[in-house]
Amino acid sequence: xxxxxxxxxxWVVTLFVLTLPSAALNTIVIQDAARHQQALLILADTxxxxxxxxxxxxxxxxxxxxxxxxxxxxxxxxxxxxxxxxQLKRLSREDLLLSHLHxxxxxxxxxxxxxxxxxxxxxxxxxxxERGQTQAAAQLDVLQxxxxxxxxxxxxxxxxxxxxxxxSVGQRLILLLTALSALGAxxxxxxxxxxxxxxxxxxxxxxxxxxxxxxxxxxDSMTGLWNRQGLQRRFTLAQAAGPLSVxxxxxxxxxxxxDLGGHGAGDAYLQRVARALxxxxxxxxxxxxxxxxxxxxxxxxxxDAQALHLLEQLSLDLQQSxxxxxPFAFGVTQVTAVTSLDRVLALADAAMYEHKEQQRADLGxxxxxxxxxxxxxxxxxxxxxQAVLDEGLRLARDMLGFHGSTYVERRGEQFxxxxxxxxxxxxxxxxxxQPVQGERGLMxxxxxxxxxxxxxxxxxxxxxxxxxxxAGLKSVLLVPVRYGGRVMGVISLLHFGTWRVITPQARRxxxxxxxxxxxxxxxxxxxxxxxxxxxxxxxxxxxxxxERDLETAGHTxxxxxxxxxxxxxxxxxxxxxxxxxxxxxxxxxxxxxxPDAILLKPxxxxxxxWSVMQDHAARGFEIxxxxxxxxxxxxxxxxxxxxxxxxxxxxxGLSGEQIPLAARIFAVCDVYDALTHPxxxxxxxxxxxxxxxxxARCGSHFDPRVVEAFLALVDSGSVARLQRTGxxxxxxxx
Numbered sequence: 001x002x003x004x005x006x007x008x009x010x011w012v013v014t015l016f017v018l019t020l021p022s023a024a025l026n027t028i029v030i031q032d033a034a035r036h037q038q039a040l041l042i043l044a045d046t047x048x049x050x051x052x053x054x055x056x057x058x059x060x061x062x063x064x065x066x067x068x069x070x071x072x073x074x075x076x077x078x079x080x081x082x083x084x085x086x087q088l089k090r091l092s093r094e095d096l097l098l099s100h101l102h103x104x105x106x107x108x109x110x111x112x113x114x115x116x117x118x119x120x121x122x123x124x125x126x127x128x129x130e131r132g133q134t135q136a137a138a139q140l141d142v143l144q145x146x147x148x149x150x151x152x153x154x155x156x157x158x159x160x161x162x163x164x165x166x167x168s169v170g171q172r173l174i175l176l177l178t179a180l181s182a183l184g185a186x187x188x189x190x191x192x193x194x195x196x197x198x199x200x201x202x203x204x205x206x207x208x209x210x211x212x213x214x215x216x217x218x219x220d221s222m223t224g225l226w227n228r229q230g231l232q233r234r235f236t237l238a239q240a241a242g243p244l245s246v247x248x249x250x251x252x253x254x255x256x257x258x259d260l261g262g263h264g265a266g267d268a269y270l271q272r273v274a275r276a277l278x279x280x281x282x283x284x285x286x287x288x289x290x291x292x293x294x295x296x297x298x299x300x301x302x303x304d305a306q307a308l309h310l311l312e313q314l315s316l317d318l319q320q321s322x323x324x325x326x327p328f329a330f331g332v333t334q335v336t337a338v339t340s341l342d343r344v345l346a347l348a349d350a351a352m353y354e355h356k357e358q359q360r361a362d363l364g365x366x367x368x369x370x371x372x373x374x375x376x377x378x379x380x381x382x383x384x385x386q387a388v389l390d391e392g393l394r395l396a397r398d399m400l401g402f403h404g405s406t407y408v409e410r411r412g413e414q415f416x417x418x419x420x421x422x423x424x425x426x427x428x429x430x431x432x433x434q435p436v437q438g439e440r441g442l443m444x445x446x447x448x449x450x451x452x453x454x455x456x457x458x459x460x461x462x463x464x465x466x467x468x469x470x471a472g473l474k475s476v477l478l479v480p481v482r483y484g485g486r487v488m489g490v491i492s493l494l495h496f497g498t499w500r501v502i503t504p505q506a507r508r509x510x511x512x513x514x515x516x517x518x519x520x521x522x523x524x525x526x527x528x529x530x531x532x533x534x535x536x537x538x539x540x541x542x543x544x545x546x547e548r549d550l551e552t553a554g555h556t557x558x559x560x561x562x563x564x565x566x567x568x569x570x571x572x573x574x575x576x577x578x579x580x581x582x583x584x585x586x587x588x589x590x591x592x593x594x595p596d597a598i599l600l601k602p603x604x605x606x607x608x609x610w611s612v613m614q615d616h617a618a619r620g621f622e623i624x625x626x627x628x629x630x631x632x633x634x635x636x637x638x639x640x641x642x643x644x645x646x647x648x649x650x651x652x653g654l655s656g657e658q659i660p661l662a663a664r665i666f667a668v669c670d671v672y673d674a675l676t677h678p679x680x681x682x683x684x685x686x687x688x689x690x691x692x693x694x695x696a697r698c699g700s701h702f703d704p705r706v707v708e709a710f711l712a713l714v715d716s717g718s719v720a721r722l723q724r725t726g727x728x729x730x731x732x733x734x
Contacts, residue, residue, distance in 0.1 A: 025177060030196050033170035035091050036163045037200065042091075043163065046084040046111075047156045050118065053077035054149055057122050061137060062338055066130050069340065074126060078119055085115050111155045118148040220289040222267060223274035231288035231296060235341045238286070244300045245307040247332045248348035249277075250356065251293040252325045261401045262501025268401075273318060273327070280314055295328075296345065307332045320398070329356035379516040385524060388517045389419060393491070396513050397422050400506050402477075402493040408436055408443070410488045415447060425471040425496065441465070443490065446478045450487045452511060453478050454502040475500035479510045483518035491517070555673055560584040562669040569709050570665065576633055580662045583637025586630075587666065590620025590638070617642050618651040636660035641667050646700045664703040668694060668710050671701075 056074045060066045066074075089112060121144045128137040174193065218230030226234065238244050251273065258266040270293075277287035277295060286298040299307050311330050318327040331351025335344055378395065382388045393405045404422030408415045415436040420428065436443055441463040442453045454477040455461050459469055468476075474495055481489035491514050493506075563584045567577050591599055594616050598609045605613060621639035624630055640654060640663035647655030675690040685693070691714060698707040 029170045029173050029177075033167050033174075034196070034199060036166045036170070037203070039088070039091050040160060040163050040167070041203070042084050042087050043156050043160050046081065046088075046115070047153060049077050049080040049084065050115075050149065050152055050156075053081065053119070053122055054145075057125055057141070057145065059338060060126060060129050061134065061141065064129065064134050066126050067340075071126075074122070078123070081115055081119055085112050088112060111152070111159060114148060114152045114155055118145065118152050121145045121148055223270055223289050225274050225277065225295070226286060226288040228288070228290050231286065231290060231298070232341050234286045234288075235298060235344070238298050238300055239335065239338055241300060243334065243336045244298055245332055245334055246344045246348050247297040247299065247307055247311060247330055248290075248345060248352045249295040249297070249311070249328045249330045250352055251295075251328050252356070252359070253327065254293040257401075261506065262503055264499065264501060265401050276314060276318055280310055290345070296348070325359055329353075329359055331355055379513060382516065383520065383523075385517060385520045388513070388520050392513050392516065393419070393421060396491075396493065396510060400493065400509060401495075402500065403496050404494040406490075406492040406494065408490040408492070415490070422494070423496070424494070428467065428471045431467070442476065442478055443492075446480050446490050447487055450480045450482060452480070452507055454507065456502055457499060472496040474498060475502060477502050477506065477510055479507070479514040481514045481518050481521075483522045488518070488521065555677065556585055559587075559666070559669045559673050562673065563666050566665050566669060566706070566710055566713055567662070569713055570661075570706065572662075572665075575631070576662065579631040579633030580637060580665060582630060582634040583641075583662060584666055584669070586620070586624055586634070587638055587641050587670065588616065588620065589623050590616035590618070592623065593619040614642070614650045633660065633662050637662050637666050639663075641670060643667070644701045645703050648700075659703070661706075664706050668702050668706055671697075672710075 053074060056070050056077060060070050060074075063070075121140065125137045125140050125145060128134070128140065174196075178193075215230075218226055218233065220227045235246075251269075254266055254269065257269050270289075273295070274287070274289070277297065281287045281297060281299075284300055288296045288298075290296045297307075299310070311332070315326045315328065320327075329352050331348040331354070333344055333347040333351065379388065379392055382391055389407055393407070396402070397405050402422070404420070404424040406417055406421075407419035409418045417431050417434050417436065420432045436447070442455060442461065445451070446453050454475075456475050458464060458473050458476050474497065476495070477493040479491045480487045481491060491510060493510060560581050563580050564577060567580045572580065594613060598605065598612055601609065617639055621635055624635055624638050637660070639651065640659055643649035643652065643654045643659045643663060645656060645659070645664075647653050672690050672694060675685045675693060676687060678684040691711070694702065694707060694710065698704050
């Protein structure tokens with residue numbers, strides 16, 4: 001047992017003795033490989049810096065001058081080459097232990113010397129150019145700089161190959177030493193290998209993070225597009241690739257949007273524009289934000305016509321309903337030779353300002369964006385309350401950037417939610433047709449004091465509706481609608497999910513909408529009062545005609561009410577119904593010109609008398625035509641209510657749909673009432689007999705479609721109620 005332990009201990013000692021040199025050697029090899037990996041990175045950066053310096057020298061020769069920008073870029077490249085040279089020297093000094101494995105130390109020394117020779121030659125050329133000795137600079141470039149640069153690049157290529165081989169040899173040596181080691185050596189090698197991998201990964205991560213940091217520095221934080229610094233770098237690269245177009249865009253409406261909706265709305269608009277610009281450059285090109293409301297596009301290999309077409313299409317995509325100007329003005333310039341970004345942007349900017357001036361001239365105004373006056377002008381075109389609520393509310397939501405809107409209407413002494421429109425949460429739609437409740441809050445304040453109220457932060461209000469709060473309401477604007485000397489409604493604009501600034505201009509626009517709505521309500525009430533007065537006068541005139549004609553009392557009022565019901569069933573518009581009512585009231589006005597001997601004759605008329613009687617329709621048309629304010633459809637009823645569907649009627653012998661619809665409707669109602677009421681020359685028919693007679697005349701005397709609607713009206717019981725009670729209450733209403 002003791003011998004076993006001693007033997008085991010000997011193996012442990014042996015393994016430990018074997019592991020230590022192996023581990024030490026592994027460490028040395030790994031460190032050496034890491035140094036050569038670093039050398040590879042330095043060589044790559046050295047080549048890049050040399051090429052950048054060469055590009056600066058080339059641009060200086062092309063321009064014949066060393067501009068401040070070029071001198072700064074040259075100094076940056078020279079400093080980088082100097083730093084890389086120092087790093088290479090440091091690595092050479094550190095690499096002493098295994099120097100016999102790396103016979104390229106002299107090559108590194110040669111590379112350092114070539115870098116010094118190249119940078120010195122470039123500095124001489126730049127000095128010659130600054131002195132105006134461009135010919136001497138060109139000769140020096142051919143004789144010294146170009147050969148030195150070629151040799152430098154070759155030296156870098158050779159050294160990178162050697163360094164790569166060295167790293168590869170080091171990795172194989174690690175594997176060999178690991179294979180020869182026992183379990184402890186394997187564990188040690190695994191740990192060291194992990195450390196090496198981690199070190200390499202960390203190096204790559206550092207480079208990736210540096211790249212991301214550079215991108216962060218070159219990105220606009222608001223839109224995600226490149227900023228001026230990022231645009232400069234991409235412009236330099238794009239020039240080397242060939243011709244390109246550079247466009248500058250200046251937004252027309254950003255200030256107006258900020259004024260209407262606050263900076264939150266302006267930021268949202270900027271992001272929308274940025275997404276559109278990113279979309280048009282996704283297949284090639286660069287989009288950048290170079291100012292508050294100014295953007296730039298780099299469009300490689302793009303002609304003026306192609307660039308203009310792309311920008312016009314972009315303008316259409318960004319155009320919104322109600323915009324008074326295109327979304328932006330733009331200018332385009334072509335880049336066919338090496339030049340500076342500042343110069344190109346200045347040229348495109350000049351073209352953009354010319355375009356902006358043209359846009360203003362085309363619209364006859366130098367003011368940009370929507371205004372209270374423009375909004376009011378659009379509202380003036382809306383003549384009814386329904387049109388104002390339909391179109392005006394939608395226009396206000398779109399122009400001001402609110403999600404939804406409501407309209408609360410006075411009904412008696414209560415206020416009801418009659419409209420919920422826009423992007424309203426589904427759970428809130430149940431509030432439609434519900435009364436407004438509560439003794440406190442913004443809505444109550446508006447109804448009580450007839451003043452505009454708003455909240456930029458609705459959840460922070462002292463009195464809120466829980467349902468609206470749960471639906472995510474963040475900002476709200478409420479404006480009273482006044483007419484008839486009191487508050488008759490409230491317009492509300494709602495914003496959910498995010499906060500929306502209620503600006504003074506937004507309040508003015510919504511107050512203009514409320515004012516227009518109240519005005520249309522007042523106009524509608526005045527017109528209704530006027531129409532009632534006119535209709536009452538016409539009914540009185542019709543009653544006077546009944547007295548002269550010895551017709552049954554109430555004939556005019558009954559046929560007016562019956563014609564209104566039938567016209568409504570046939571879908572006549574409000575104006576057409578008014579015309580039908582007026583025509584029914586005056587349908588026999590022509591009988592004023594018929595002699596009493598014929599008009600009041602109790603027996604049948606002879607041929608001559610019947611001819612005179614038939615003339616009353618045309619004579620009535622002539623009389624009514626002299627009355628001011630009667631609609632054409634009213635005159636049609638007076639003239640054509642004795643026309644027949646088959647063309648056998650009078651006075652014009654019209655047939656089918658040549659006969660105005662209002663006259664066809666009234667003809668059925670007039671005949672029905674005449675049949676069911678007594679006259680001096682006949683007894684009253686029963687309702688059933690009159691219906692059968694109308695059925696019999698369908699297609700000859702009457703329009704079949706009108707008869708069908710009349711029979712449906714009969715089946716509904718409306719005609720029977722009218723016969724029992726006379727004209728129903730409200731039968732003359734629109």
